[in-house]
Amino acid sequence: xxxxxxxxxxxxxxxxxxxxxxxxxxxxxxxxxxxxxxxxxxxxxxxxxxxxxxxxxxxxxxxxxxxxxxxxxxxxxxxxxxxxxxxxxxxxxxxxxxxxxxxxxxxxxxxxxxxxxxxxxxxxxxxxxxxxxxxxxxxxxxxxxxxxxxxxxxxxxxxxxxxxxxxxxxxxxxxxxxxxxxxxxxxxxxxxxxxxxxxxxxxxxxxxxxxxxxxxxxxxxxxxxxxxxxxxxxxxxxxxxxxxxxxxxxxxxxxxxxxxxxxxxxxxxxxxxxxxxxxxxxxxxxxxxxxxxxxxxxxxxxxxxxxxxxxxxxxxxxxxxx
Numbered sequence: 001x002x003x004x005x006x007x008x009x010x011x012x013x014x015x016x017x018x019x020x021x022x023x024x025x026x027x028x029x030x031x032x033x034x035x036x037x038x039x040x041x042x043x044x045x046x047x048x049x050x051x052x053x054x055x056x057x058x059x060x061x062x063x064x065x066x067x068x069x070x071x072x073x074x075x076x077x078x079x080x081x082x083x084x085x086x087x088x089x090x091x092x093x094x095x096x097x098x099x100x101x102x103x104x105x106x107x108x109x110x111x112x113x114x115x116x117x118x119x120x121x122x123x124x125x126x127x128x129x130x131x132x133x134x135x136x137x138x139x140x141x142x143x144x145x146x147x148x149x150x151x152x153x154x155x156x157x158x159x160x161x162x163x164x165x166x167x168x169x170x171x172x173x174x175x176x177x178x179x180x181x182x183x184x185x186x187x188x189x190x191x192x193x194x195x196x197x198x199x200x201x202x203x204x205x206x207x208x209x210x211x212x213x214x215x216x217x218x219x220x221x222x223x224x225x226x227x228x229x230x231x232x233x234x235x236x237x238x239x240x241x242x243x244x245x246x247x248x249x250x251x252x253x254x255x256x257x258x259x260x261x262x263x264x265x266x267x268x269x270x271x272x273x274x275x276x277x278x279x280x281x282x283x284x285x286x287x288x289x290x291x292x293x294x295x296x297x298x299x300x301x302x303x304x305x306x307x308x309x310x311x312x313x314x315x316x317x318x319x320x321x322x
Contacts, residue, residue: 014099014186015175018086021272029276030087036283037080043290044069050303057303060138061123065293065300067116067147068248072286075109078102079282083179096170099181100162106282107183107204108158114211115150117245117252119143121218124242129225157207160200168192178275212253244296251288255281 018026047069051057082102085091094102126137161183168190176185183204187197219242226238259278294301 012096013093013174014096014181014189015092016082016086016094016179016181017092017175017177018083018179019272019275020177021270026087030084033080033087033279033283034084036280036287037076040076040283040286040290041073043294044073044286046304046307047290047293047300050300050307053307054303057300058140060140060143061120061297062300063140063143063147064116064120064123067150068113068120068289071109071113071116072289075106075113075282076286078105078109079180079279083279086179094181096166099176099186100165103165103181103183103186104158104162106180107161108154111154111157111204111207112150113252114208115153116147117249118211118214118218119146119150120245120248121215124245125218125222127241128222128238153207157204161204164197164200165190177271179279182278208256215249240296244293247292247296248285248289251292252285255284 019029022029048066051062051066079102082094123138126134130137165183165186169192170189171191174189176182176189178185183201184198187194187201190197222238222242226235229235229238255277259274259281294304
């Protein structure tokens with residue numbers, strides 16, 4: 001792989017170094033990276049396919065699951081193909097325009113992902129705390145509107161990032177010690193003052209933290225409602241309603257919190273540890289979430305099995321007796 005050294009010296013290009021200090025292990029690291037990516041793509045595309053095809057799954061929970069799948073496909077695809085080009089072929093160059101575009105899709109997808117998780121927490125809250133009005137409060141049309149609001153919010157909050165960066169000239173040293181164009185890593189290459197960039201990055205982080213706060217508030221209200229239920233069977237039903245979402249939260253937010261806090265306060269953390277965690281933050285949730293919902297949601301699991309069996313034996317239905 002080392003023979004393919006296509007690192008450009010063009011001043012209009014950023015140089016992504018991959019994982020500094022672990023260059024010799026790039027090919028080895030690429031094996032789990034590519035496996036997680038492929039499994040995540042297959043799982044999320046399967047969820048999208050099944051939900052679109054099955055009318056019985058055109059319900060708020062499954063529409064939210066489809067939105068989650070779309071955001072996870074977009075965020076992982078915005079970084080993994082380029083990372084694999086670095087690891088396999090030493091293709092480290094990315095144009096300034098390409099780098100800013102990657103950064104936009106990465107951060108917009110992450111913010112959209114956070115908004116979808118917050119809406120899913122709302123879905124759990126209404127299902128448990130107000131079950132009789134669930135079908136009138138959370139209709140498919142309302143979920144579509146919430147999804148559109150989440151998309152508009154993600155675009156409006158993320159668009160200033162590349163615009164602010166493109167207003168100032170970049171210094172001669174355009175080397176980024178990472179596998180993708182992360183906002184602050186790119187901002188540090190600016191020749192001018194980056195105080196505004198730092199402050200706006202903090203605003204972006206606070207928006208995500210506000211989503212997490214609302215999710216925690218939703219679960220606080222859910223726990224209060226569950227504790228008021230005297231029936232053991234109702235307790236179990238309420239917990240089953242939330243189990244899948246809680247599992248998704250566990251796969252998503254700890255890695256996010258580590259990556260965010262390490263980036264801002266973890267000066268003592270080895271850079272390659274931070275970079276590896278940052279990459280797997282965009283890969284582990286997309287890989288695990290379709291599995292979690294497939295296992296925990298019987299209706300979805302049955303439909304996935306149904307279509308998987310059809311794909312394995314496409315001609316089986318052609319010879320049904322009349």
